[in-house]
Amino acid sequence: MLLEVQDVSKIYGASCGSCLELTGEEHGRAICPVCASVVAINSISLTTGKDEILGIVGESGSGKSTLLQLIYQDRIASSGKIFFNGRTDEQKQPLNILKAPPATVSHLRNKEMSMIYQNPHLGLNFLFSAGGNIAERIIGAGERRYEEIRKGALGLINRIEMETSRIDDYPEDFSGGQQQRIQIAKALSSSPKLLLLDEPTTGLDVSVQAKILDLIKELQQEMGFSMIIVSHDLGVINHLTDITVVMKHGTVVEYGLTDQILEDPQHPYTQLLVSSIL
Amino acid sequence: MKKNSHTKIIDVQGISKVFTLHERDSTQVSGFSDVHFSVNRGELLALTGVSGAGKSSILKSIYRTYLVQSGKILFHRSDKSVVDLATCTESQVLQLRKREIGFVTQFLKILPRISALQAVAAPLMETGVSEQTSLYLAADLLSRLGIREELFHISPLTFSGGEQQRVNIARGIIAPKDLILLDEPTASLDEQSSDRVLSLLEDLKEKGIAMIGIFHDRKKIKRAADKTYELTRKNNEKPFPTILEAA
Numbered sequence: 001m002l003l004e005v006q007d008v009s010k011i012y013g014a015s016c017g018s019c020l021e022l023t024g025e026e027h028g029r030a031i032c033p034v035c036a037s038v039v040a041i042n043s044i045s046l047t048t049g050k051d052e053i054l055g056i057v058g059e060s061g062s063g064k065s066t067l068l069q070l071i072y073q074d075r076i077a078s079s080g081k082i083f084f085n086g087r088t089d090e091q092k093q094p095l096n097i098l099k100a101p102p103a104t105v106s107h108l109r110n111k112e113m114s115m116i117y118q119n120p121h122l123g124l125n126f127l128f129s130a131g132g133n134i135a136e137r138i139i140g141a142g143e144r145r146y147e148e149i150r151k152g153a154l155g156l157i158n159r160i161e162m163e164t165s166r167i168d169d170y171p172e173d174f175s176g177g178q179q180q181r182i183q184i185a186k187a188l189s190s191s192p193k194l195l196l197l198d199e200p201t202t203g204l205d206v207s208v209q210a211k212i213l214d215l216i217k218e219l220q221q222e223m224g225f226s227m228i229i230v231s232h233d234l235g236v237i238n239h240l241t242d243i244t245v246v247m248k249h250g251t252v253v254e255y256g257l258t259d260q261i262l263e264d265p266q267h268p269y270t271q272l273l274v275s276s277i278l
Numbered sequence: 279m280k281k282n283s284h285t286k287i288i289d290v291q292g293i294s295k296v297f298t299l300h301e302r303d304s305t306q307v308s309g310f311s312d313v314h315f316s317v318n319r320g321e322l323l324a325l326t327g328v329s330g331a332g333k334s335s336i337l338k339s340i341y342r343t344y345l346v347q348s349g350k351i352l353f354h355r356s357d358k359s360v361v362d363l364a365t366c367t368e369s370q371v372l373q374l375r376k377r378e379i380g381f382v383t384q385f386l387k388i389l390p391r392i393s394a395l396q397a398v399a400a401p402l403m404e405t406g407v408s409e410q411t412s413l414y415l416a417a418d419l420l421s422r423l424g425i426r427e428e429l430f431h432i433s434p435l436t437f438s439g440g441e442q443q444r445v446n447i448a449r450g451i452i453a454p455k456d457l458i459l460l461d462e463p464t465a466s467l468d469e470q471s472s473d474r475v476l477s478l479l480e481d482l483k484e485k486g487i488a489m490i491g492i493f494h495d496r497k498k499i500k501r502a503a504d505k506t507y508e509l510t511r512k513n514n515e516k517p518f519p520t521i522l523e524a525a
């Protein structure tokens with residue numbers, strides 16, 4: 001397994017100690033009735049294999065994006081363990097990356113995992129040019145030779161079907177769809193093993209969305225990384241993913257092959273979701 | 279002499295399927311119940327029975343698109359290991375789908391921006407075969423199925439029903455698999471096209487590939503199938519579709 005998430009929770013507020021037991025899908029709430037803490041993620045466990053594509057669906061506020069942020073450590077989990085790519089500690093025991101030394105965490109974030117955000121302002125530095133953004137990540141992954149960095153950035157800009165002459169333009173001078181392409185180029189410049197995508201095409205017009213999703217799929221087949229993609233759009237999930245996780249109130253209500261989730265949904269919420277497709 | 283004949287590839291033991299419709303007051307609808315059969319390598323099993331008897335549901339359950347409530351679906355891999363398709367992990371199913379179990383669905387489901395040739399070549403490319411070779415083999419297979427060359431670079435969604443079905447079959451069998459599930463592969467085909475498909479299926483059997491297919495036409499069953507499994511009210515407790523209970 002590339003990624004193993006074990007019993008991970010995220011609680012906002014001073015927990016009373018029984019928040020996890022009192023919230024979740026079976027209680028129909030994510031706010032603890034005792035201490036009013038918000039349980040964004042409630043004891044989630046899941047795995048992703050090499051080259052697998054996992055989709056996460058669920059209503060707004062179900063904890064989809066938070067889960068991605070906990071894996072990427074944009075936010076700190078309250079409890080639980082995450083194991084990644086067979087990484088071990090000094091005693092050769094599996095390393096819980098949530099408790100890993102800062103140097104290891106930054107190596108994971110700069111090289112082995114990448115995140116693509118719905119909001120390009122989170123994924124790109126708007127004070128750097130497109131090429132500069134890509135270069136920043138190539139440098140973060142360990143490359144120091146200017147020629148190699150420039151060559152890498154140009155290659156990627158070409159790969160995302162953008163004019164290489166635009167390498168020195170700043171993110172604000174690009175369209176929304178182009179900004180997402182630059183995020184993709186930046187994210188993949190370190191050849192990550194896991195790509196996390198948070199609503200990568202939400203808000204883009206459908207023709208741009210289709211082209212970007214096709215590009216992501218092609219790159220995944222070419223480069224062979226695993227992906228976890230958060231989307232509220234079942235069309236996107238159906239197009240891209242192998243396995244789907246359905247979330248509600250911070251818990252996983254259903255986990256299965258994407259075609260099974262869409263054609264034979266088991267949980268009442270999944271059935272509601274599938275029956276709501278236009 | 280058929281390769282690997284008489285070695286079992288799949289053993290379906292007493293599977294049952296009930297759909298619970300939570301959106302409809304948790305109504306329960308029976309899909310099929312207590313289904314038993316087994317298939318050897320190089321054999322074609324025809325599933326028969328009236329519409330609504332649960333034939334497609336059985337194929338989908340073997341492919342794990344549907345989950346069964348009880349029973350076992352034992353798949354014998356070429357390395358002699360055995361997996362229960364009803365309970366193995368999703369990752370295991372994905373691995374099996376890549377190289378060992380194929381599904382030719384009744385209708386072609388692809389994106390509108392992909393040409394016929396690309397659609398057929400894609401499953402082969404996914405197994406690591408080069409693009410050039412895959413496209414070449416895809417063109418060859420489409421020609422064998424009687425698709426005109428002028429259509430190769432057009433989206434198959436613009437094709438006629440029979441042409442779409444043949445593209446779908448080509449897509450389903452191009453990459454080598456050990457077991458192929460066929461949901462009415464000749465349903466919307468004329469006599470000549472159907473003949474081409476059946477002769478292709480015969481070639482697959484010669485290669486030792488096992489198949490489970492849904493057919494309605496007795497003549498086709500007689501020609502292609504080694505055995506049949508008829509879904510009737512006898513091997514299911516109740517007529518279909520039956521509403522068992524409303525909660």
